[in-house]
Amino acid sequence: MPAISAMENLVPSRSLFAPVADALVALGDWAAFSLRTLSGLTSRHFRRAELVTVCTSVGVNSLAVVAITGTFIGMVLAVQAYGQFRQIGNETSLGAAIHLSVIRELGPVLTAVMLAGRVGSAMAAQLGTMKVTEQLDALACLGVEPIRFLVAPRFVACLVMIPLLTVFADLMGMFGSSAICLKVFHIEPYHYWEHTRAFVHIWDVGVGLAKSVVFGGIVALVSCHRGFRASAGAEGVGRAATQAFVVSFVAILAADFVLGLFGNAVHDMIWPPTGLTRMA
C-alpha cells in the first residue's frame, strides 16, 4: 500500500526519539534516586562515622587543589582585566570587578567543577566497583538499603564541604588578584579595597554560597547515581566515572544560569531597581 509506505517515511524512526526517551528515563531514575537519598537522611541506617570519612575525603583532601585553583583564578582575572581598566583610567575598580566575579560566579562554579572531577569521579568509581562486585547486592541482602546507607552521607558531605571550600577558593582568589594588582601593577591599595567594599555586598556572598550548596548536591547525586548504574566490567566503571564528571559539569553550568536568573529576580523584588542598573 503506497499511501501507508509514504506515511511511514514521514514518521521519524524510533532511533530519532531513542536518545530523548533514554534521557527522560535516566532523568526520572535520577529523580527517584535523589528522593530515596533524601529519605535516607532521617533513616537509622545513616552512618555518622561514614560522614566524617567522606567529609575528610571531600573537604580536607581537596584543600590544596582548591587553594591553587582559587589563587590562579584571581591572578588570571587580574592580568586579563588590567589592560581594559587601565584604558578607561579606572584601575582602582579592578578589585571590585574581580572580587565580585570570584564571589558570585567563578569561585562557586570552578570549585564545584574541580570537585566534580576530583571527588565526584572517585565516588562514581567507588560505588561502581561496589556495584559490579555485587557489594551493593550484599548490603541489600544484609537488610541495609544501599542508597540510604551509602549515598546519604556523601550527599551531606558535599552539601557541607563544597560551600566551605568555595569560601576558601574565594579567599584565595582575592589573595591572588590583590597580589598581582597591588604588587605587580602597583594599584593604590586604599582605593582598590574601598571599591571592593562599596560594590561587593553580603547579598553577593550569600548568592555565591547558595549556588555552591546546590552545586554540592548536584555533584553528590549525579556522581553516586552514575556509580549505582555502572555497567559490568572495568569499562563500565570507567564510563561511570567519566559520565559523573561530564553530567555534573553540564548540570552545574545549567544550574548556575537558572540560579543567576532567580537570584537577580529575588534581588530586584527586595530592592527594586532604580535609575542605576545594578552591577552584577
Add this chain to the structure above:
Amino acid sequence: MNEPLIRLNQVAVRFGRQTVLAGLNLEIAPHQTVAVIGESGCGKTVLLKLLVGLLLPTEGDIAFEGKSLASMRENELTTMRRRFGFLFQQAALFDSLTVFDNVAFGLRAKGGWGRNQIAERVRDRLGEVGLPGGVEAKMPADLSGGMRKRVGLARALALDPDVMLYDEPTTGLDPIMTDVINELILKVRRRRPVTSVIVTHEMKTVQKVADRVVMLVPVGRVTEGGSQVVYDGPPAGMATADDSRVRQFLAGEAGDRLKETPD
C-alpha cells in the same frame, strides 16, 4: 511435597530486548537442598536474585511463605531478606571493612546485639567455616579466594538464615578447596534446618550436596511447547534423563554446541 517455602509462578525476566527467563514455574519446599544447573547465560544467577528480591520479575510472581514479594513493603522486604543468607560468586566482601566487621555487619545493621554478643557470634561463625582466630583483623584484599568464600559464608550465616543461596560457590577454587566448600555446605545444613539453593556448574557439588536438581536451558534453546526447566529430580536420575541435553551436560560434551549461534 510440603507446602512450598518459595513459589515462582510464570516468572519472566527481560533486560531490554534480551529475555533471560520466560514462563518459569518452580516450587522449593522447606529444608530442601536444590542445585540449579545449566549452561552460562540461562538465568541461574538472575533466578537467585529474584528469590531474595534483588531483582523483580518482568512478568509473573514470586512468593515467600505464600506472600508475594511484589506486594511486600520495603520494611517487609528487608525483614524477609534477613532470613536469607547469600554467598556471592566472588564473595562480595566489603573492601573497606575487616573480616570481623564484614561478618558483624548484618548483626549491627539489624540492631539489638551487644558488643560481646556480636564478637561471640562472629568468632563462632568464623570457627564454623574453619577460619583461624588471627584472620579477624585482616582486610579482604589480604585473603585468598578460598578464604574470601569462607568469610562470605560466615557473613551469610551470621544471622542464622532460614534460606541459604549459593551463587557458584566453588567457581575459581582448586579441587581440594572445592571439596572444603562442599563439606561446609553440608555442615551448614547439618547444624540448622536450612533450605538451600545452590547455583553451580560443578557436578561434584551437585552429587555431593543436593537432594534435588533443577536444570535450566537458555530461552533460545527451549523447544516448541517446552519449558526452560529440562530436568527436575534427584541427582542420580540425570544420567538416565529423557532430555539429551541433560545427559550432555552431565557428561560435559560439546556435541552440537561447538559452533555457537547468536540469540
